[in-house]
Amino acid sequence: MAPIISVKNLSKTYGTGRKALNGVSLDIMGGEIFALLGPNGAGKTTLIGTICGLVNPTGGTVTVDGHDIITDYRAARELIGLVPQELHTDAFESVWDTVSFSRGLFGKPKNPAHIEKVLRDLSLWDRKDSKIITLSGGMKRRVMIAKALSHEPQILFLDEPTAGVDVELRKGMWEVVRALKATGVTIILTTHYIEEAEEMADRVGVINHGELILVDEKSALMQKLGKKQLKLHLDAPIDTVPPQLSAYDLALSDDHNKLIYTYDTRAEHTGITALLGDIRAAGIRFHDLDTSQSSLEEIFVSLVRT
Numbered sequence: 248m249a250p251i252i253s254v255k256n257l258s259k260t261y262g263t264g265r266k267a268l269n270g271v272s273l274d275i276m277g278g279e280i281f282a283l284l285g286p287n288g289a290g291k292t293t294l295i296g297t298i299c300g301l302v303n304p305t306g307g308t309v310t311v312d313g314h315d316i317i318t319d320y321r322a323a324r325e326l327i328g329l330v331p332q333e334l335h336t337d338a339f340e341s342v343w344d345t346v347s348f349s350r351g352l353f354g355k356p357k358n359p360a361h362i363e364k365v366l367r368d369l370s371l372w373d374r375k376d377s378k379i380i381t382l383s384g385g386m387k388r389r390v391m392i393a394k395a396l397s398h399e400p401q402i403l404f405l406d407e408p409t410a411g412v413d414v415e416l417r418k419g420m421w422e423v424v425r426a427l428k429a430t431g432v433t434i435i436l437t438t439h440y441i442e443e444a445e446e447m448a449d450r451v452g453v454i455n456h457g458e459l460i461l462v463d464e465k466s467a468l469m470q471k472l473g474k475k476q477l478k479l480h481l482d483a484p485i486d487t488v489p490p491q492l493s494a495y496d497l498a499l500s501d502d503h504n505k506l507i508y509t510y511d512t513r514a515e516h517t518g519i520t521a522l523l524g525d526i527r528a529a530g531i532r533f534h535d536l537d538t539s540q541s542s543l544e545e546i547f548v549s550l551v552r553t
């Protein structure tokens with residue numbers, strides 16, 4: 248199957264000299280949900296903006312369903328719906344009008360049946376006559392999606408769809424995105440939340456300093472990223488990790504008061520039970536323990552290092 252989006256050796260250097268994309272190549276397959284992960288300033292918005300024709304690349308090519316985004320801009324852009332990070336709609340317009348207007352911007356003839364379907368799919372139908380200003384935050388975000396879907400695109404870009412929303416709303420948004428996938432729309436989303444990528448994506452790409460450092464099936468990536476740490480607070484400091492515990496690859500904190508065990512949350516056996524038994528056998532006592540999950544930021548750092 249040919250990819251619906253094909254990015255080849257894409258580069259972008261802004262007028263300031265800032266290199267935001269450096270030789271990015273990526274194929275997106277029709278019907279998949281692709282999550283683009285990356286720390287602030289990694290180049291996610293620049294990559295999306297370039298594919299959507301909002302940012303001019305300085306090198307490389309992008310085709311959308313075979314249409315070059317520069318030489319065949321209109322055809323490429325028509326296939327794409329973009330939901331930007333910020334909500335900017337006219338607060339005093341009705342839901343129906345604002346979504347219908349978005350369709351008009353693409354020069355598409357009126358199609359009330361499609362607008363109705365989009366609003367129903369996004370659970371906005373009973374608010375179609377409400378002014379945007381009267382809607383909750385979650386509804387406003389769904390209006391942004393409805394606007395992006397108004398011209399019947401095959402591909403939907405969501406830039407940080409759940410940034411700053413509470414857990415409840417985030418879950419609602421995930422359901423909306425899953426339902427859209429079921430209608431055959433290809434979805435590319437950017438996120439800081441590893442949980443979001445884990446919940447939704449078929450594949451995940453990690454971008455850092457303008458380079459795509461990893462693209463993988465979600466399940467494979469989560470295996471690599473799903474590291475947790477167990478910290479044991481010792482009764483008394485120790486000089487070194489005793490040799491009989493060498494199999495666990497333990498680290499000793501700088502103050503020699505804590506033993507740190509890194510394990511894989513998704514492995515069948517974490518090894519914690521055996522470790523605690525062997526620590527006791529080695530005569531080491533501890534009075535407290537805690538666990539922590541590596542943050543996305545830390546994961547990126549470790550990915551970049553390897």
Ligand SMILES: Nc1ncnc2c1ncn2[C@@H]1O[C@H](COP(=O)(O)OP(=O)(O)OP(=O)(O)O)[C@@H](O)[C@H]1O
Nearest residue numbers: 261263265267285286287288289290291292293294
């Ligand atoms: N219009 C611009 N002019 C100059 N530099 C820019 C411009 N837009 C972005 N940059 C720079 O390019 C780099 C990539 O920015 P980009 O917005 O693509 O990152 P991002 O991964 O989307 O970050 P965030 O998660 O903060 O949105 C950053 O260093 C940013 O400061």
